[in-house]
Amino acid sequence: MCSLDLCRESIYGARFLKRGDAMPANVAEPPAPEPAQPRKHHQEMLASFKVPNFRRYVSGQSLSLIGTWVETVAQALLILRLSDSGTVLGLITAARYGPILLLSPYAGLLIDRCDKRHLLVATQAGLGLVSAILGVSVLSGEIRLWQVVVLAVAFGTLSAIDNPARQAFVQEVVGHSLIRNAVTLNSISVNVARVIGPTIAAGLVSTVGIGWCFVVNAASFVGVIASLLLLDAGRLYPVPTLSRARGQLRAGLRYAAAVPAISRPLIMMAFVGTFTFEFEVSLPLLARAIFHSETAYSWLIGALGAGAVAGGLVAVWSSRMGVQRLAKIAFCYAIAVGLVAAAPTLPFAVAACVLVGAASILFLTTGNATVQLESDPAFRGRVTALWSMALVGSTPIGSPIIGALSDMASPRYALALGAVACLAAALIGRRPGGAPSDR
Secondary structure, rough: OOHHHHHHHHHHHHHHHHOOOOOOOOOOOOOOOOOOOOOOOOOOOOOHHHHHHHHHHHHHHHHHHHHHHHHHHHHHHHHHHOOOHHHHHHHHHHHHHHHHHHHHHHHHHHHHHHHHHHHHHHHHHHHHHHHHHHHHHHHHHHOOOOHHHHHHHHHHHHHHHHHHHHHHHHHHHHHHHHHHHHHHHHHHHHHHHHHHHHHHHHHHHHHOHHHHHHHHHHHHHHHHHHHHOOOHHOOOOOOOOOOOOOOOOHHHHHHHHHHHHHHHHHHHHHHHHHOOHHHHHHHHHHHOOOOOOOOOHHHHHHHHHHHHHHHHHHHOOOOOOOHHHHHHHHHHHHHHHHHHOOOOOOOHHHHHHHHHHHHHHHHHHHHHHHHHHOOOOOHHHHHHHHHHHHHHHHHHHHHHHHHHHHHHHHHHHHHHHHHHHHHHHHHHHOOOOOOEEEE
């Protein structure tokens, strides 16, 4: 742990003890970070892949995420076939992510109290079961809209634990010194999956039908569970679990609010997550209403992923992070989303989605790395849960608004609202005072 982290830990630890909030009794120093290496970008870009556990973890995650994107595309198309309504699509998307909004703070406390690897095995198995049930229901021809809603809620409940647990577990896999590099490389794998997944979904939908997309996703969870079980536990960097005590949830919220380098990115992410990151709603509606093609959605989401891969490579090369950098990225993000909203043709929209994808990954990796590196290890589960709530849990608020606005006006206006949200986030990040300088 660097001197800045030690200083921060002592300051905030004293603050919470004075207030009477529960501090973990068994918190020990995490493993000492590896010695700093000379800055050689061409060597550092893939530094985390030198860690065998990280290679195993990312390989399993990548396979599972490809399946997740196959299901994401298929579920949007299924809902539109069953309802033919953008508003219904937005509401069911809200049902899928509503539990993340409601349960994330409690999920973060659970993550701090439990072994993260064991917790992830359980959540991944549960998510696989939900996908399998949905696939069988579609293939049997008995699927109804209410069933999609129930399974979406079950998916969201498990994801409320799974999402922040996966983020918090990355540092236990690679150690403190490689966290930014690992977060970025993991994000690249997510977006490679975003390119491959929709392509597979388009092929399955046009050949064997939507139902098999859910079966493929259910099978993909086997890979991530196997990778978790095959990790070398002796080479992990475990953070001591938190003993149960009163006031720990409030302590986590107060801690996040008291650190500007954590609270400000969380607020920025809440704006962007609520109105901009609703591509599961806005892009299929744009494809259907403006470009009059279901397959156009696969092109748009695939371009988004391709741009994210390119942006991820830029993020790996650059080691800069911080609130001011996040604000600059949010401004560029607003321009890119505005171009998609105004796109006169499908090829133009696809090209603009590449820019949106690049801005998305830069915003996510910079914000996520900033929040994780600024957080005390004892609070990391709760902090990453708040980040997950701002990123994904905001969907129940934003997706019905985006869906209804698309129905009443046009998907172009819904995307324009997302661009305005990025501008608001940029202004919040540029507000002087509080957050430390970029580093």
